[in-house]
Amino acid sequence: MPELPEVEIVRRGLQQYVTGRTIEAVRVLHPRAVRWHAAGADDFAAAIAGRRIAGARRRGKYLWLPVGEDALLAHLGMSGQLLIGDPGRPLSAHVRAWFTFTDAGPDLRFTDQRTFGHLCFVPGGAELPGTIAHIAPDPLEPAFDDGAFAAALRRRRSGIKRALLDQSLVSGIGNIYADESLWRAGLHWARRTETLRPAEITRLLRAVREVLADALVAGGTSFDSLYVNVNGESGYFSRRLAVYGRAGSPCPRCGTAVRRDAFMNRSAYSCPRCQPRPRHGCW
Numbered sequence: 194m195p196e197l198p199e200v201e202i203v204r205r206g207l208q209q210y211v212t213g214r215t216i217e218a219v220r221v222l223h224p225r226a227v228r229w230h231a232a233g234a235d236d237f238a239a240a241i242a243g244r245r246i247a248g249a250r251r252r253g254k255y256l257w258l259p260v261g262e263d264a265l266l267a268h269l270g271m272s273g274q275l276l277i278g279d280p281g282r283p284l285s286a287h288v289r290a291w292f293t294f295t296d297a298g299p300d301l302r303f304t305d306q307r308t309f310g311h312l313c314f315v316p317g318g319a320e321l322p323g324t325i326a327h328i329a330p331d332p333l334e335p336a337f338d339d340g341a342f343a344a345a346l347r348r349r350r351s352g353i354k355r356a357l358l359d360q361s362l363v364s365g366i367g368n369i370y371a372d373e374s375l376w377r378a379g380l381h382w383a384r385r386t387e388t389l390r391p392a393e394i395t396r397l398l399r400a401v402r403e404v405l406a407d408a409l410v411a412g413g414t415s416f417d418s419l420y421v422n423v424n425g426e427s428g429y430f431s432r433r434l435a436v437y438g439r440a441g442s443p444c445p446r447c448g449t450a451v452r453r454d455a456f457m458n459r460s461a462y463s464c465p466r467c468q469p470r471p472r473h474g475c476w
Contacts, residue, residue, distance in 0.1 A: 195254065195269045195273075196254060196365060196366060196367035196369060196370050197253065197254065197331055197333070197364070197365025197366065197370070197405055198370070198405055198408035198409045199269075200251055200253075200254050200255070200256055200269065200365070201251055201333075201409060202409065203256065203269070203275055204249045204250070204251045204256045205249075206275075206277065207249035207256070207258065207275060207277075207301075208248060208249040210277045210299060210301075211246045211249070211258065211277070211294075211301060212246055212247070212248050212249065213245070213246065213247075214245070214246055214294045214295075214296060214298070215243065215244065215245045215246075215294060215295045215296070216241055216242055216243065216244050216245075216246065216260075216292055216293075216294060216295075217242065217243075217293045217294050217295045218238070218242050218292075218293050219237070219238040219241045219242055219290060219291070219292050220238070220290065220291040221234035221235075221237060221238055221289070221290050222288055222289055222290060222291060223289040223290075223305075223308060225289070225308045225311070226289035226290045226303060226305065226308070226310070226311060226312055227290070227311065227312050227313065228311055229311050229312075229313040229324075230312070230313050230314055237312070237313075237314055240263075240314045241260065241265060241292075241314060244260035244261060244263075244265075245260065245261070246258045246259070246260055246265075247259040247260065247261075247319070252321065252325055252328050252330070252331070252334075252364060253325075253328045253329070253331055253360055253364025253365040254268065254269070254360070254364070254365060254367070255267070255268050255322075255325050255328065257315070257318065257322055259318075259319035259320075260319070261319065262316075262317055262319050263314065263315060263316050263317060263318055263319060264314070264315045264318035264319050264322045265312065265313075265314060265315075266312065266313045266314075266315050266318065266322045266324065266325070267303070267310070267311070267312050267313075268310055268311055269305075269310045270305060270307065270308075270309030270310030270311065271307045271309045271310070272305055272306040272307040272309065272310070273303065273304070273305040273309070273310025274302075274303070274304040274305070275301060275302070275303055275304075276301070276302045276304055277299045277300070277301055278299055278300065278302070279299065279300075280293060280297070280298075280299070280300040284302075285302070285304055287304045287305060287306045288302045288303070288304050289303050289304065289305050289308065289310075290302070290303040290312055291303075327361055328360050328361065328364045329360065329361055329362055329363050329364045330363075330364065331363065331364045331365035331366075331405075332363060332365070332366075332398060332401050332402050332405065333365075333402065333405060333406075337363075339395075339398060342362070342363060342394075342398070343391065343394045343395075345362055346362065346386050346389065346394060347386055347387050347389060347394075348386075348387075349362065349386045349387075350385070350386060350387050351385070351386055352382060352383045352384065352385065352386070353375065353380060353381075353382060353383075353384045353385070353386050353389070353397075354371050354372075354375060354382035354383070354456065354461060355457065356386050357371040357374070357375075357401075358371060358457075363401075365405070366401065366405075368437070368459055368460070369434070369437045370401070370404050370405060370408065372436055372437040372461060372462045372463065373404045373434060373435060373436065373437055374397065374400045374401040374404045375397070375400075375463065375468065376435050376436045376444075376462075376463065376464060376467065376468060377400035377403060377404060377435070378393070378396045378397040378399075378400035378401075379396070379467055379468060380393065380396075380397060380468060381463060381468040381469060381470050381471055382454075382456065382461040382463055382468075383461075383470060383471060384471050385471065388471070407433065411433060436451045436462040436463060436464060437462050438462065439451045439462060440452065440453035440460075440462060444464040444466065444467055446464065446467050447464065447466050447467055449464050449465055449466040449467070450465075451463070451464055452464070452465050
């Protein structure tokens with residue numbers, strides 16, 4: 194699933210290509226694309242048509258386009274793409290919603306092969322859609338409070354990776370960037386949050402921000418064609434991954450073989466030497 198860097202790259206593209214433009218029409222080509230819009234596809238299309246897009250915003254893995262006082266909210270799911278292009282290009286079989294504009298310029302297509310993503314119209318949601326108000330700020334937002342995060346983390350009483358994936362605690366971090374951040378910070382994914390010292394939490398936050406910033410420079414992480422930016426281009430951070438997906442490969446820091454462990458129906462990757470497993474407690 195796209196994480197903060199991938200969604201931010203898409204947001205920047207939308208900011209560039211759709212800000213200030215007026216939506217002429219919306220065609221919903223698959224009902225699952227607007228399944229969170231209770232009034233249905235026709236109502237969704239009517240609510241969006243004729244609206245001027247004021248910009249593109251993001252909170253964690255969600256992004257939205259303010260339209261007046263309201264918002265067009267999007268979540269990319271596992272394979273969602275928001276693609277800008279020539280309105281005359283062929284229509285892919287995986288296009289779920291198609292936005293055209295009054296200026297007859299490049300259109301916007303929500304493409305989603307696995308149909309796990311969704312779009313939703315949120316009245317009054319221009320500043321922050323109410324449907325995602327429970328999601329915490331991410332570490333790159335000015336609203337993120339390091340002290341509040343540290344206190345909440347120590348109260349969590351869970352494994353540290355599980356805590357990093359909790360979007361109500363800190364948003365935008367998924368499996369890839371949690372593993373990479375913990376490796377940079379020298380902390381094992383199963384370390385109990387209540388045992389973390391203030392200096393370790395500071396080191397972890399610094400590592401998280403460095404990893405996210407590096408991934409943004411690289412355009413995000415693409416393991417296949419399902420994540421691309423609005424121009425259809427892949428990201429290249431996968432070439433810089435230290436541990437994620439590299440079981441058996443040498444740790445870039447010490448040369449020890451990277452270990453893979455089962456974790457919450459997924460995987461956790463770590464270096465046994467740089468990130469020693471805690472003696473007591475579990476995730």
